[in-house]
Every structure is written in structure tokens, then in C-alpha cells.
Amino acid sequence: MAIMNSKRTLTDKFLPIYLEALRIDSVIDFDLYLSIGHDLVLYRAADLPFTEKTRATLLDNNIKQLFIPGGERSRYQTYIESNINQIIEDREIxxxxxxxxxxxxxxxxxxxxxxxxxxxxxxxxxxxxxxxxxxxxxxxxxxxxxxxxxxxxxxxxxxxxxxxxxxxxxxxxxxxxxxxxxxxxxxxxxxxxxxxxxxxxxxxxxxxxxxxxxxxxxxxxxxxxxxxxxxxxxxxxxxxxxxxxxxxxxxxxxxxxxxxxxxxxxxxxxxxxxxxxxxxxxxxxxxxxxxxxxxxxxxxxxxxxxxxxxxxxxxxxxxxxxxxxxx
Ligand SMILES: [Fe+2]
Ligand SMILES: [Fe+2]
The missing domain is CATH 1.10.3210.10 (Hypothetical protein af1432)
Structure with missing residues (x-):
């Protein structure tokens, strides 16, 4: 798993998000973090495409929840609002x-x-x-x-x-x-x-x-x-x-x-x-x-x-x- 060298602790303001909310092949303009032990680790920097492979890797590792920095909340919110209808229609979710x-x-x-x-x-x-x-x-x-x-x-x-x-x-x-x-x-x-x-x-x-x-x-x-x-x-x-x-x-x-x-x-x-x-x-x-x-x-x-x-x-x-x- 491509984990970048950036650590933050859970005490920082982070927002948990659902993995299912992220659409395949969409460009995600906010950083994604994973919770590993007591740390939150940067998993994917903003603007990297989110592919089927990315999702599969996360699911293989039994990861269903990701985190985003509190400061990027409004970007995440815009992303969700523009994808909400597809999320609702998605039979896989x-x-x-x-x-x-x-x-x-x-x-x-x-x-x-x-x-x-x-x-x-x-x-x-x-x-x-x-x-x-x-x-x-x-x-x-x-x-x-x-x-x-x-x-x-x-x-x-x-x-x-x-x-x-x-x-x-x-x-x-x-x-x-x-x-x-x-x-x-x-x-x-x-x-x-x-x-x-x-x-x-x-x-x-x-x-x-x-x-x-x-x-x-x-x-x-x-x-x-x-x-x-x-x-x-x-x-x-x-x-x-x-x-x-x-x-x-x-x-x-x-x-x-x-x-x-x-x-x-x-x-x-x-x-x-x-x-x-x-x-x-x-x-x-x-x-x-x-x-x-x-x-x-x-x-x-x-x-x-x-x-x-x-x-x-x-x-x-x-x-x-x-x-x-x-x-
Ligand atoms: Fe009222
Ligand atoms: Fe009220």
C-alpha cells in the first residue's frame, strides 16, 4: 500500500468519511488519510485519481473508513453534493x-x-x-x-x-x-x-x-x-x-x-x-x-x-x- 511519509495523530481535527462515497475514476481534490494504530497516515494526496484498483486495495485490507483533514471539509462536501445522485443510485452501496x-x-x-x-x-x-x-x-x-x-x-x-x-x-x-x-x-x-x-x-x-x-x-x-x-x-x-x-x-x-x-x-x-x-x-x-x-x-x-x-x-x-x- 502506498503510504506516504506524513503522520498526524487522531487528536488533530479529522473527519471520518465512507469509502463508498468516493467514486471510481473521479479526481478527488482532498487528502485521504488512513487510521493506522494511533496515527492517521496520509494515504493519497489530493488530485490523484481514485481508481478501481485503489478501492480494491483498500477493501482487500478491510478498510471501510477514511479520514480527511478538517480544513478540507468544504472541498469534500462539494464533491459529495455533486456526486450524491450517483451514490444514491449505486446498487453496490x-x-x-x-x-x-x-x-x-x-x-x-x-x-x-x-x-x-x-x-x-x-x-x-x-x-x-x-x-x-x-x-x-x-x-x-x-x-x-x-x-x-x-x-x-x-x-x-x-x-x-x-x-x-x-x-x-x-x-x-x-x-x-x-x-x-x-x-x-x-x-x-x-x-x-x-x-x-x-x-x-x-x-x-x-x-x-x-x-x-x-x-x-x-x-x-x-x-x-x-x-x-x-x-x-x-x-x-x-x-x-x-x-x-x-x-x-x-x-x-x-x-x-x-x-x-x-x-x-x-x-x-x-x-x-x-x-x-x-x-x-x-x-x-x-x-x-x-x-x-x-x-x-x-x-x-x-x-x-x-x-x-x-x-x-x-x-x-x-x-x-x-x-x-x-x-
Ligand atoms: Fe422552531
Ligand atoms: Fe425546531
């Missing part, structure tokens, strides 16, 4: 690995979006990636359950955004919505649903104690701020705004920002609202431990008329008939 690649790359993209939500290119990339993920969910056998397995339930706004998008699209599919544009517009809105939070300080967002009326007022503005940010880019379909604007509206008018009645909440708002509440409960946060699927579903049902009962029942069925039977 196990579905669980595809789910991992889709999930990880969406997570990295959302990090960029949250760092710079007004950058049009980031929003365009989100739309493209949601399109590919929707495709994955539509065509992939059991794609949602594979995604569930790779999902991270440690709370960060970016993992939360990807989780809500995944739940929302799978939920809509489960409800019988099959139109691709319907699912893409929902998924894009769901992925961006909390983008307005970028205007609120982490101190307020992560506060453990009770929020002051002023802080609460700020929090309640994030749906509208999100729409304002996205509208400025002119890249997202108008219907996606419903997921952003209405994900905190509740059927019994207890929600915000408008306190809408159930019949006035768009289906995107309702779906994203359920996906959002469920994910918020099942992920670990600074101030809260995660709860399991069943207690989370139960808590949603206990909120009487806040959510559309029919939809909640369907959501529980999606998450697992076993859970449903206990409710």
Missing part, C-alpha cells in the same frame, strides 16, 4: 451506508447554512440536497428506517434540522403524499425551519432557567425571521414558508406567532410541527435528557387538542406500530 452519507452531508450543509443563512448559494445547495434526499426516501427500500439508524440524537440546531426534515418527508410519504415537488418543498422548509434562530443569541437559546417575557418574545419571532431570511434569497418555493412560519402553531390556538386555528394551519406547518416537537423531545439537550419514542409520543397525545389527532396517530404508526399499540 448498501442502503445503510447511503443513509449515512445522505445524513452526514446534509448535516455538514446545514452547518454552512446556519453560519451564513443569507448566502444564496447555501440555500440553493439545500434545495438540491433535499431533492436528492427526497429521491432517496421515495426510491430506497426502507430508507427511513435506515436513516433512523444513522440519525444523531444529540441536540445541535443542525442535527435537529436534518432530523426534522427526515421525519417530515417520511411522514408525508406515510400519509400518502407522493408528488415529488410536494415532498421537496416540504423538506426544504423543514430543513430550514429554525433558520430564524440564527438571529437569537445562544445564551437565550440554551438558557436552563425560565425565560423572561422579553426573551420569550424574541424566541417567538424566529419563525417570521426565518421566512424573512429565506425570502430574501428568492430561491425557495413560497409553499416552503409554511413549514418555517407555522411549525409552532397549534390546532388549539396555543401556538405562535399568529395563534392560528387548526383549520388555518397549512399541512406543511402541521407535519413540521409534529416532527419538530417529537425530535425536540427525543434528543439530548443541555438542559434536558432525551426521552424514548414511546414516552415522547405519549406526551404529544397528552397535549389534548394541540395537534391534529389523526395526524398524530399516523405519526405514531410511522414510528412503529409497537409504540402505537401502547398508547
Amino acid at each position: 448498501p442502503e445503510t451506508t447511503k443513509a449515512g452519507i445522505v445524513y452526514d452531508s446534509t448535516k455538514l450543509l446545514v452547518k454552512d447554512v446556519l453560519d451564513n443563512p443569507t448566502l444564496s448559494d447555501n440555500i440553493r445547495r439545500s434545495k438540491d440536497l433535499v431533492e436528492s434526499s427526497v429521491n432517496f426516501v421515495i426510491k430506497g427500500q426502507d430508507a427511513f428506517h435506515n436513516l433512523l439508524m444513522v440519525m444523531s440524537f444529540d441536540y445541535y440546531t443542525y442535527t435537529h434540522s436534518v432530523n426534522v426534515c427526515t421525519f417530515a418527508v417520511a411522514f408525508a410519504r406515510h400519509l400518502g403524499y407522493s408528488d415529488e415537488d410536494f415532498l421537496i418543498n416540504l423538506g426544504t422548509g423543514a430543513l430550514l425551519h429554525d433558520v430564524g434562530k440564527t438571529k437569537i443569541s445562544d445564551r437565550i437559546l440554551n438558557k436552563r432557567s425560565r425565560l423572561s417575557p422579553l426573551e420569550l418574545e424574541l424566541i417567538r419571532k424566529h419563525p417570521q425571521w426565518g421566512v424573512d431570511l429565506i425570502r430574501d434569497t428568492n430561491l425557495v418555493h413560497d409553499s416552503s414558508y409554511y413549514a418555517i412560519l407555522q411549525h409552532h402553531e397549534r390546532d388549539d390556538q396555543s401556538g405562535y406567532p399568529a395563534g392560528l386555528r387548526g383549520e388555518d394551519i397549512h399541512i406543511y406547518g402541521k407535519i413540521t410541527g409534529i416532527a419538530d416537537s417529537f425530535d425536540a423531545m427525543t434528543t439530548r439537550r443541555v438542559y434536558q435528557n432525551a426521552v424514548e419514542t414511546y414516552p415522547a409520543l405519549k406526551a404529544l397525545f397528552e397535549r389534548e387538542n394541540a395537534f391534529d389527532r389523526n395526524l398524530l396517530e399516523q405519526f405514531a404508526l410511522l414510528m412503529g406500530p409497537r409504540e402505537m399499540a401502547q398508547l
Whole structure:
């Protein structure tokens, strides 16, 4: 194996990547490292072609995971985004690995979006990636359950955004919505649903104690701020705004920002609202431990008329008939 003489330790910032994500005969413009003992060793310098032989050698040595330097993350991300459709269509790649690649790359993209939500290119990339993920969910056998397995339930706004998008699209599919544009517009809105939070300080967002009326007022503005940010880019379909604007509206008018009645909440708002509440409960946060699927579903049902009962029942069925039977 051609190992070059360059060593770095695992303590440096490196990003693990899937070997399957690398396309044969594509030129890879980032360095590839292997983990050998306690070291990361440069295996292939950027710009060398990645051939069938390279892949075979790695597989012969039972290597499935490679590493890239953290500083080359955005190059890797661009590479994945431009190859994601081929990866999804590739029959050689196990579905669980595809789910991992889709999930990880969406997570990295959302990090960029949250760092710079007004950058049009980031929003365009989100739309493209949601399109590919929707495709994955539509065509992939059991794609949602594979995604569930790779999902991270440690709370960060970016993992939360990807989780809500995944739940929302799978939920809509489960409800019988099959139109691709319907699912893409929902998924894009769901992925961006909390983008307005970028205007609120982490101190307020992560506060453990009770929020002051002023802080609460700020929090309640994030749906509208999100729409304002996205509208400025002119890249997202108008219907996606419903997921952003209405994900905190509740059927019994207890929600915000408008306190809408159930019949006035768009289906995107309702779906994203359920996906959002469920994910918020099942992920670990600074101030809260995660709860399991069943207690989370139960808590949603206990909120009487806040959510559309029919939809909640369907959501529980999606998450697992076993859970449903206990409710
Ligand atoms: Fe929110
Ligand atoms: Fe949220």
C-alpha cells in the first residue's frame, strides 16, 4: 500500500468519511488519510485519481473508513453534493451506508447554512440536497428506517434540522403524499425551519432557567425571521414558508406567532410541527435528557387538542406500530 511519509495523530481535527462515497475514476481534490494504530497516515494526496484498483486495495485490507483533514471539509462536501445522485443510485452501496452519507452531508450543509443563512448559494445547495434526499426516501427500500439508524440524537440546531426534515418527508410519504415537488418543498422548509434562530443569541437559546417575557418574545419571532431570511434569497418555493412560519402553531390556538386555528394551519406547518416537537423531545439537550419514542409520543397525545389527532396517530404508526399499540 502506498503510504506516504506524513503522520498526524487522531487528536488533530479529522473527519471520518465512507469509502463508498468516493467514486471510481473521479479526481478527488482532498487528502485521504488512513487510521493506522494511533496515527492517521496520509494515504493519497489530493488530485490523484481514485481508481478501481485503489478501492480494491483498500477493501482487500478491510478498510471501510477514511479520514480527511478538517480544513478540507468544504472541498469534500462539494464533491459529495455533486456526486450524491450517483451514490444514491449505486446498487453496490448498501442502503445503510447511503443513509449515512445522505445524513452526514446534509448535516455538514446545514452547518454552512446556519453560519451564513443569507448566502444564496447555501440555500440553493439545500434545495438540491433535499431533492436528492427526497429521491432517496421515495426510491430506497426502507430508507427511513435506515436513516433512523444513522440519525444523531444529540441536540445541535443542525442535527435537529436534518432530523426534522427526515421525519417530515417520511411522514408525508406515510400519509400518502407522493408528488415529488410536494415532498421537496416540504423538506426544504423543514430543513430550514429554525433558520430564524440564527438571529437569537445562544445564551437565550440554551438558557436552563425560565425565560423572561422579553426573551420569550424574541424566541417567538424566529419563525417570521426565518421566512424573512429565506425570502430574501428568492430561491425557495413560497409553499416552503409554511413549514418555517407555522411549525409552532397549534390546532388549539396555543401556538405562535399568529395563534392560528387548526383549520388555518397549512399541512406543511402541521407535519413540521409534529416532527419538530417529537425530535425536540427525543434528543439530548443541555438542559434536558432525551426521552424514548414511546414516552415522547405519549406526551404529544397528552397535549389534548394541540395537534391534529389523526395526524398524530399516523405519526405514531410511522414510528412503529409497537409504540402505537401502547398508547
Ligand atoms: Fe422552531
Ligand atoms: Fe425546531
